[in-house]
Amino acid sequence: MTTDENILVLKGIAKRFGDKVALEHVDLQVRRGEVHVLCGENGAGKSTLMNILVGIHSPDGGQIILDGKGVTIADPLIASALGIGMVHQHFTLVPSMSVAENLFLGRHIRRYGIFSDRRAMNERARELIDNYKFALDPEARVSTLSVGQRQRVEILKALAFEAKLLILDEPTAVLTPPEVDELLKVIASLRERGRTVVFITHKLREVKAVSDRVTVLRQGRSISTHITTDVSEEDIARDMVGRDVFLTGREGQPERSFGGAVLELDNVTITNSAGRLILDSIDLEVRAGEVLGIAGVDGNGQTELAEAIAGLMPIQAGSIRLAGDDITADTVAERQAAGLGFVPEDRLDRGLSSDMSIAENMAATNYERYGVLRKGYVDRGRLNAFTEDGIKRFDIRGAKPKIPVGTLSGGNMQKVVLAREFARDPKVLLISQPTRGLDIGASEFVYSQVLSAADKGNGVLLISSELSEIFALSDRIAVIYSGRIMQVLERNEADEETVGILMNGGKRQVA
Numbered sequence: 001m002t003t004d005e006n007i008l009v010l011k012g013i014a015k016r017f018g019d020k021v022a023l024e025h026v027d028l029q030v031r032r033g034e035v036h037v038l039c040g041e042n043g044a045g046k047s048t049l050m051n052i053l054v055g056i057h058s059p060d061g062g063q064i065i066l067d068g069k070g071v072t073i074a075d076p077l078i079a080s081a082l083g084i085g086m087v088h089q090h091f092t093l094v095p096s097m098s099v100a101e102n103l104f105l106g107r108h109i110r111r112y113g114i115f116s117d118r119r120a121m122n123e124r125a126r127e128l129i130d131n132y133k134f135a136l137d138p139e140a141r142v143s144t145l146s147v148g149q150r151q152r153v154e155i156l157k158a159l160a161f162e163a164k165l166l167i168l169d170e171p172t173a174v175l176t177p178p179e180v181d182e183l184l185k186v187i188a189s190l191r192e193r194g195r196t197v198v199f200i201t202h203k204l205r206e207v208k209a210v211s212d213r214v215t216v217l218r219q220g221r222s223i224s225t226h227i228t229t230d231v232s233e234e235d236i237a238r239d240m241v242g243r244d245v246f247l248t249g250r251e252g253q254p255e256r257s258f259g260g261a262v263l264e265l266d267n268v269t270i271t272n273s274a275g276r277l278i279l280d281s282i283d284l285e286v287r288a289g290e291v292l293g294i295a296g297v298d299g300n301g302q303t304e305l306a307e308a309i310a311g312l313m314p315i316q317a318g319s320i321r322l323a324g325d326d327i328t329a330d331t332v333a334e335r336q337a338a339g340l341g342f343v344p345e346d347r348l349d350r351g352l353s354s355d356m357s358i359a360e361n362m363a364a365t366n367y368e369r370y371g372v373l374r375k376g377y378v379d380r381g382r383l384n385a386f387t388e389d390g391i392k393r394f395d396i397r398g399a400k401p402k403i404p405v406g407t408l409s410g411g412n413m414q415k416v417v418l419a420r421e422f423a424r425d426p427k428v429l430l431i432s433q434p435t436r437g438l439d440i441g442a443s444e445f446v447y448s449q450v451l452s453a454a455d456k457g458n459g460v461l462l463i464s465s466e467l468s469e470i471f472a473l474s475d476r477i478a479v480i481y482s483g484r485i486m487q488v489l490e491r492n493e494a495d496e497e498t499v500g501i502l503m504n505g506g507k508r509q510v511a
């Protein structure tokens with residue numbers, strides 16, 4: 001047993017893939033019993049570094065010191081034996097099997113013996129679940145679980161092997177806000193039990209909420225390590241991006257003035273096939289020059305609201321007007337032609353054709369506006385120029401007009417949809433979860449684009465479950481709960497507590 005305060009020390013870790021340098025030089029010290037956030041933009045090297053620690057990759061240089069002793073972690077079994085467990089970004093569970101079966105799959109069998117008896121296995125799983133106070137049923141089939149529950153199974157799987165150092169690779173990227181809050185509580189409880197946690201995220205709120213210390217990686221180098229309470233969000237963002245970052249939006253700006261209504265919803269109502277109300281008589285108005293933010297916990301009708309306005313989902317009652325014209329019966333294409341821009345929350349599914357080229361995807365809603373159509377034919381030269389411009393302005397990495405959009409990373413695919421819809425300069429921009437899946441540099445750019453769309457006199461309807469985003473960008477805030485608009489507030493009179501209570505149906509949070 002050592003009394004070293006550091007459970008893990010990394011010195012000068014380097015790793016390349018072919019001629020791509022993923023890690024140039026990383027130093028990291030993780031103290032025993034702390035929650036240490038590792039943050040950095042997409043591609044900074046966070047996953048590569050942690051994969052080295054669990055024996056998935058071997059480093060090209062540097063030292064790993066665990067409990068005061070230099071170690072070589074040649075494969076994942078060695079990592080487990082050393083007490084290092086990792087929950088990966090992509091889940092590894094078998095959906096057709098139960099929670100208990102997944103917990104004791106593979107290498108765990110060695111430790112606990114093969115369970116010939118299903119009951120014994122379920123009992124052992126139950127003990128583990130109770131021990132960590134996770135809300136899980138050992139006999140439930142994994143395919144029936146929510147994403148948040150699956151993640152808890154993954155965490156438990158790592159803990160079942162008595163990991164003393166638990167690595168969580170961007171666990172919150174796939175979670176809804178209430179699930180994120182649950183996970184943050186789980187992380188805090190692991191610390192109370194003396195586990196050490198390395199938590200990867202690039203969300204500053206999460207860094208602040210749960211970590212003791214934070215290390216920033218940028219382009220394969222460790223840039224800084226701070227005690228979390230001693231560092232501002234602005235400083236962390238600057239270390240991540242390498243320059244000052246402004247995610248402040250409209251705060252402190254003078255009162256703005258608006259024109260007439262450009263989008264009007266009157267009594268918009270949707271019921272599902274079972275007759276349940278999904279949207280209950282929605283009345284809303286977005287004025288020229290205004291950002292109207294819709295705040296709400298995911299799943300309270302926001303998706304249906306966006307799709308109803310875009311023309312993707314029929315409404316049972318009510319009407320929708322765009323710049324004064326009734327578009328209720330119009331098709332998606334007619335609404336686009338009338339001046340509606342739409343950035344859906346599920347951009348990869350709804351917004352792109354993945355086997356078509358980036359240029360073709362960029363053109364999809366822009367043929368007329370950019371004159372890329374001449375006598376019925378696409379003008380390739382103009383289309384490429386238009387696409388190159390979008391690639392540059394949105395910093396879409398790895399992109400060329402002719403390659404299939406599906407070859408880009410998720411974050412970069414999202415930027416293609418954003419570049420396309422902002423390029424249209426639509427009279428009304430309907431934008432859902434605009435920064436979900438984007439890193440800070442890209443988020444800053446999206447913020448500035450949303451604000452400048454409004455400054456140009458367009459109306460923006462912003463749907464977001466990130467309260468900080470709603471507050472940064474909105475002139476007015478409408479809170480949606482269970483398919484109803486609870487209240488519409490001027491930003492100046494709204495505070496996070498009031499909005500949070502309305503998001504919860506008007507009730508104060510109960511434990």
Ligand SMILES: Nc1ncnc2c1ncn2[C@@H]1O[C@H](COP(=O)(O)OP(=O)(O)O)[C@@H](O)[C@H]1O
Binds near residue numbers: 022042
């Ligand atoms: N197996 C691999 N082959 C080639 N390049 C890789 C591989 N894994 C990661 N990279 C590259 O290494 C860099 C760091 O990636 P990664 O560690 O996944 O970053 P992060 O987790 O911080 O987003 C990126 O440029 C990525 O494209």
Ligand SMILES: [Mg+2]
Binds near residue numbers: 047089169170
């Ligand atoms: Mg990663």
